[in-house]
Amino acid sequence: MALSNDNPAMVFYDIAFRPPVESTPAAPNPWKARYALNMKGVPYKTQWVQMPDIATVRQKVGAPACRKFADGTDYYTLPMLTDSTTNSILGDSFDIALYLQKQYPDSGTGDLFPSQTLDFKYEHDTAFLVPLSEREEGEFGEYVRFNRSVDSVFTAHVMLMAPGMQFDPAHVEAIQAMFAKRAGVETLPPMEFGAEDRAKLMVSLRDAVADLVKLLNRNETGPFIQGQQASYADCIVGGWLRMMKMTLPAFEWEEVMGWYDGTLEKFYQGLEQFSQVK
Numbered sequence: 001m002a003l004s005n006d007n008p009a010m011v012f013y014d015i016a017f018r019p020p021v022e023s024t025p026a027a028p029n030p031w032k033a034r035y036a037l038n039m040k041g042v043p044y045k046t047q048w049v050q051m052p053d054i055a056t057v058r059q060k061v062g063a064p065a066c067r068k069f070a071d072g073t074d075y076y077t078l079p080m081l082t083d084s085t086t087n088s089i090l091g092d093s094f095d096i097a098l099y100l101q102k103q104y105p106d107s108g109t110g111d112l113f114p115s116q117t118l119d120f121k122y123e124h125d126t127a128f129l130v131p132l133s134e135r136e137e138g139e140f141g142e143y144v145r146f147n148r149s150v151d152s153v154f155t156a157h158v159m160l161m162a163p164g165m166q167f168d169p170a171h172v173e174a175i176q177a178m179f180a181k182r183a184g185v186e187t188l189p190p191m192e193f194g195a196e197d198r199a200k201l202m203v204s205l206r207d208a209v210a211d212l213v214k215l216l217n218r219n220e221t222g223p224f225i226q227g228q229q230a231s232y233a234d235c236i237v238g239g240w241l242r243m244m245k246m247t248l249p250a251f252e253w254e255e256v257m258g259w260y261d262g263t264l265e266k267f268y269q270g271l272e273q274f275s276q277v278k
């Protein structure tokens with residue numbers, strides 16, 4: 001079939017959650033890439049993948065795993081982007097954004113990696129978790145470090161989000177079996193924990209993002225870190241806020257939106273224009 005707007009050269013692979021899948025994407029790293037694709041305004045279509053199928057789909061496309069489990073075995077993840085015009089396969093959200101910037105330097109909102117100071121640091125013992133975003137710092141070191149810190153702060157509070165992930169009922173058993181196997185147990189214990197523990201974790205997250213909020217407030221001309229100019233740094237934060245929006249109970253999400261005089265709400269609303277699911 002010839003390439004067209006209905007059959008674009010770029011295919012973006014995201015994790016399928018509860019149907020209708022277009023209304024429920026909840027994974028933060030795919031969201032970072034979706035924001036970047038939409039900022040660039042380039043044609044692409046989404047291929048939805050059930051979690052237990054990610055490894056097979058990546059292997060079929062020829063994308064090596066970009067994460068490892070603690071025992072050293074491959075951990076296949078999404079997002080992934082393929083571009084048939086350049087025969088490219090990108091298997092990591094950061095690589096997708098770099099690729100889009102290289103291929104389409106002036107499209108859409110322009111430079112995804114403008115030079116800027118991203119001085120939010122979060123260090124936490126997340127050794128119990130498999131690292132999400134290990135990579136060489138290279139040319140865009142400021143963005144790499146920022147990605148790592150933002151991933152860490154939200155990952156350290158992921159227990160607020162994990163119980164709210166809603167999978168396709170047709171696949172939920174297979175998904176739970178996969179998680180149990182990873183944890184080395186027969187059956188997963190219930191993930192819910194008490195209201196008091198959740199409330200404590202909410203306070204912990206609110207305090208942990210104080211410096212991130214300062215960064216969001218630094219330029220008063222607009223909702224983004226650089227004011228009116230959106231960049232990949234905004235996609236990184238937006239990806240995690242999206243996950244929270246999709247998984248927290250409504251009253252907790254409202255609370256988050258109200259933190260720090262609504263800074264996070266203003267930021268989140270600013271990103272709405274780049275949130276189309278295509």
Ligand SMILES: N[C@@H](CCC(=O)N[C@@H](CS)C(=O)NCC(=O)O)C(=O)O
Nearest residue numbers: 027028029077078079092093132133
């Ligand atoms: N460094 C990778 C991390 C990707 C990643 O961890 N993706 C998660 C979703 S946010 C995933 O695919 N998880 C699948 C699983 O746990 O089976 C990236 O930035 O793309």
